[in-house]
Amino acid sequence: MPGQSNLLIELQSVSYAYPGSKFPVLQDICLHVGKAEFISVIGPNGSGKSTLARLISGLLLPSAGRVLVDGMDTGTAETRKEIRRRVGLVLQNPDNQLVAAVVEEDVAFGPENLCLPPAEVRRRVEDAMNAVGLSQLRRRPPHMLSGGEKQRLAIAGLLALCPSCVVLDEPTSMLDPMGRQEVLQVLRHLSDSGTAVILITHHMDEAADADRVWVLGKGGVLVDDEPEAVFSRVKLLHKLGLTSTSAGDLAYRLSEQGLELPNGIVTMEDMIDYLCSVLK
Amino acid sequence: MQCIEVEGLTHVYFPGMPLETVALRGIELTVYDGEFIALAGAAGSGKSTLVLHFNGLLLPTAGSVRVFGRDITDKEYRRQLWRQVGLVFQFPERQIFSPTVFEDIAFGPRNMGCDSLTVNKRVKETLALVGLPEEIQAEDPRTLSGGMLRRVAICGVLAMRPQVLIMDEPGAGLEPAARQLILASIKEIQSQQGITVILITHHLEDAAVFADRVAVLHQGELLSVGKTGEVLSQTRILHKAGLKAPFAVEMAERLIESGIKLPTIPLTIEDAARLLHGLIKTTGVEPGGYNDG
Amino acid sequence: MMDNISIGQYLPACSMVHRLDPRAKLICIALEVPAVLMTFNLLSLALVSAWTLLAVILSGIKPRVYWHSLKPLWVLLLISFILQVFFTPGEPLIAVGIVTISHEGIVHSGWLLWRISVLLLLAAVLTFSTTPLQLTMALEWLLSPLRRLRIPVQELAMIINLALRFVPTLFDEARLLLLAQRSRGADFTSGSIKERVNRLVPFMVPLLTNIFSRADELAQAMEIRCYQVGAIRSRMRVLRFESADYAVLLVSLAILVTVVAMIIF
Structure with a gap:
């Protein structure tokens, strides 16, 4: 659990109901995000994952409770722009979030909105394109990029704002395995270099890569724990229509067949280690 | 019995332009009646372009495509092809246009000339096939959850009772249970009604569980085609195609590398569980004797 | 429709024309269009044609691409050419039944065909070599006096x-x-x-x-x-006129002046 000095985002008893709806999508959520933390969010369709992403990035305001970013309330009009700059959001469909017809011009959109001097804009664009590995493609029109490249471009567009946290709403669901891997590598790199990452995903193997996992369901956060702990709770995950990771599922099936397995087998490595120890 | 025969198929987009791209090059592929075949490949490998030929929406630049023995360049035949070959596009819910679920599913059957009794019957039956309740017919599609909406959209094609069903990533963007449900019901329709299913996917775990055969495409060329077990255990070819081998296959390979002998290569988690259970039981090491850390 | 590139498409390349300031390109077009429309003798037509051809060559895009992208329009032009030929009254050259082809008809429609082709090529050079953002930046700059009229x-x-x-x-x-x-x-x-x-x-x-x-x-x-x-934004690249921009502007202006002069004198 991050200490007070390490705290970046805090959700205090947050509830949200869409206008005109009596039933809240999210109810009484308490969560916190530390600096440079890598968190993944899983949950069935309709569990409020996207709503949560929009609450954290300040696009939606809670019906009750507060969302604090660096101590600033997302509901306060004066600090809204400051919060926007600090928390970025990447959406599922990369096509809908790219605004310019050339890669580098798209990356420049954010810093231009901040009205930074041209030299500073160019420096940030350079840095952001390098961070996601798109410098070679700077003159390309976005519709001629692959899915993975488009999502990396969307991330670069946010990095140019120098955010402290990037929220991604199922950024990989339209990508092929290579594209997914590209995006995940970029995210890992981001979190290593000090930016917090909140990744919403349907791919459990992706989610297991994070430092911490939030499981959403029934309008609330059901689990907030390390991947090893979350993906060992196979029964709960199945009840939600989710699965464990592939390794976690295999471990579960083996234990169902009467084998006694150690806890916390979640990744391929864990499984190989275990199998080597019993089969050699 | 062959159902689709592809010979030397080449398709070029924008011929003669700076954007000229060869989407398919010299494809040779036969799809057999009643089989479940997966077309695997990374984005841009030509999977989608290939299947657009199967119901006559695209014509070959070179080579030929025959469906049920007839060439798709025959204009009259091509215009009727949609009745036999159903195509579920990626994110099919984006094509829903009707105010009620019933209307949307009825669109295809009505275009085929079915009378209203038949249409009613078909809508009902199709909903049952994918595990949706009958009452959903009257609902407004916009009020449904992602997984339900996807199934409704798929029903729109299923209700036409195609002999060949092509599906482009039917589980994309859905939670694991919803995608399993969709694929399992398609598998059941295939085995019960004997239709041919062509599944486009880059998620080989699904191919491992459901497909009889797998074809791998890479940059417009056919890299490999064969029985699911044969193709999916060739990890080198899969990696070349930009795909990830199923978990069980990759794990088996790692185990073999570290000197553990396996009698077979498991394809699915279920296979792997069965195999490993047997192995652990016979090696005689007390499983409880394993100490963590 | 998907198998064709329209003239509105940007084609990345690193040519002299691509590097020109978009504002210079836009003004050149604004100068060249009236010049083309006003040509009435062979010399002036040759002048604007040569200038356009130079732009096509220096754009670094293969002539084949221009040919292909304008092809659908060529067909249209050709049809209108043929109609013009038949329906322009004048001294008959050939007469078959009710159809007559006059000397004036051929000259008149040939002239029109040539001028429209030059205009289309100009448009193609501009859009092939300029990104939409550059174009809008140039447009924004040209229209900026309108801000005084509270036009956003x-x-x-x-x-x-x-x-x-x-x-x-x-x-x-x-x-x-x-x-x-x-x-x-x-x-x-x-x-x-x-x-x-x-x-x-x-x-x-x-x-x-x-x-x-x-x-x-x-x-x-x-x-x-x-x-x-409504908030003021900055720009990554500030547009700046270089000597090449002034040069092409001067040449375009000179051509317009020449064409006008030929009409007056």
Whole structure:
């Protein structure tokens, strides 16, 4: 659990109901995000994952409770722009979030909105394109990029704002395995270099890569724990229509067949280690 | 019995332009009646372009495509092809246009000339096939959850009772249970009604569980085609195609590398569980004797 | 429709024409268009043609591409040429039945064909070599005096920019929808007008729905990236006239002046 000095985002008893709806999508959520933390969010369709992403990035305001970013309330009009700059959001469909017809011009959109001097804009664009590995493609029109490249471009567009946290709403669901891997590598790199990452995903193997996992369901956060702990709770995950990771599922099936397995087998490595120890 | 025969198929987009791209090059592929075949490949490998030929929406630049023995360049035949070959596009819910679920599913059957009794019957039956309740017919599609909406959209094609069903990533963007449900019901329709299913996917775990055969495409060329077990255990070819081998296959390979002998290569988690259970039981090491850390 | 590149498309290349200031290019076009329209003798026509040809060559894009992208328009032009030839009165050269071809007809329509071709080539050079954003920046600069009249020039430029950015995306969307509905037996081509309009519903409804949801996501994405309507934005690249820009502007102006002079004197 991050200490007070390490705290970046805090959700205090947050509830949200869409206008005109009596039933809240999210109810009484308490969560916190530390600096440079890598968190993944899983949950069935309709569990409020996207709503949560929009609450954290300040696009939606809670019906009750507060969302604090660096101590600033997302509901306060004066600090809204400051919060926007600090928390970025990447959406599922990369096509809908790219605004310019050339890669580098798209990356420049954010810093231009901040009205930074041209030299500073160019420096940030350079840095952001390098961070996601798109410098070679700077003159390309976005519709001629692959899915993975488009999502990396969307991330670069946010990095140019120098955010402290990037929220991604199922950024990989339209990508092929290579594209997914590209995006995940970029995210890992981001979190290593000090930016917090909140990744919403349907791919459990992706989610297991994070430092911490939030499981959403029934309008609330059901689990907030390390991947090893979350993906060992196979029964709960199945009840939600989710699965464990592939390794976690295999471990579960083996234990169902009467084998006694150690806890916390979640990744391929864990499984190989275990199998080597019993089969050699 | 062959159902689709592809010979030397080449398709070029924008011929003669700076954007000229060869989407398919010299494809040779036969799809057999009643089989479940997966077309695997990374984005841009030509999977989608290939299947657009199967119901006559695209014509070959070179080579030929025959469906049920007839060439798709025959204009009259091509215009009727949609009745036999159903195509579920990626994110099919984006094509829903009707105010009620019933209307949307009825669109295809009505275009085929079915009378209203038949249409009613078909809508009902199709909903049952994918595990949706009958009452959903009257609902407004916009009020449904992602997984339900996807199934409704798929029903729109299923209700036409195609002999060949092509599906482009039917589980994309859905939670694991919803995608399993969709694929399992398609598998059941295939085995019960004997239709041919062509599944486009880059998620080989699904191919491992459901497909009889797998074809791998890479940059417009056919890299490999064969029985699911044969193709999916060739990890080198899969990696070349930009795909990830199923978990069980990759794990088996790692185990073999570290000197553990396996009698077979498991394809699915279920296979792997069965195999490993047997192995652990016979090696005689007390499983409880394993100490963590 | 997908198998052709329209003249509105930007084609990346690293040519002299690509590097010119978009404002210079836009002004050149503004000068060249009246010059082309006013040509009346061979010398002036040769002058504007040569200047345009030079631009085509220096654009670094193969002549074949120009040929292909303008092909659909050539057909149209050719048809109008033939009609012109037949319907321009004058001294008959050949007469077959009621059809007469006059000397004036050929000259007149040849002239027209040539001038329109030059104009189309000019438009093609501009759009092939200039990104939509550069174009809108240039347009914004040219229109900036209108800000005094409280016309939101910056916002208009942004709207044009977004429209251009989304043309290929919406094109793909429309194509996919057409294919999808056709594969369910939708028929968009037969029946009476009323029937046809009804038959467009399965195409238009999802198209509009999808466009709205895209627009909604786009608005969110722009908001997240700190865009605010009415707020002053900076630019990554400040447009600056270089000597080459002045040179092409001068040449274009000289050509216009020459053409006008030939008319007057």
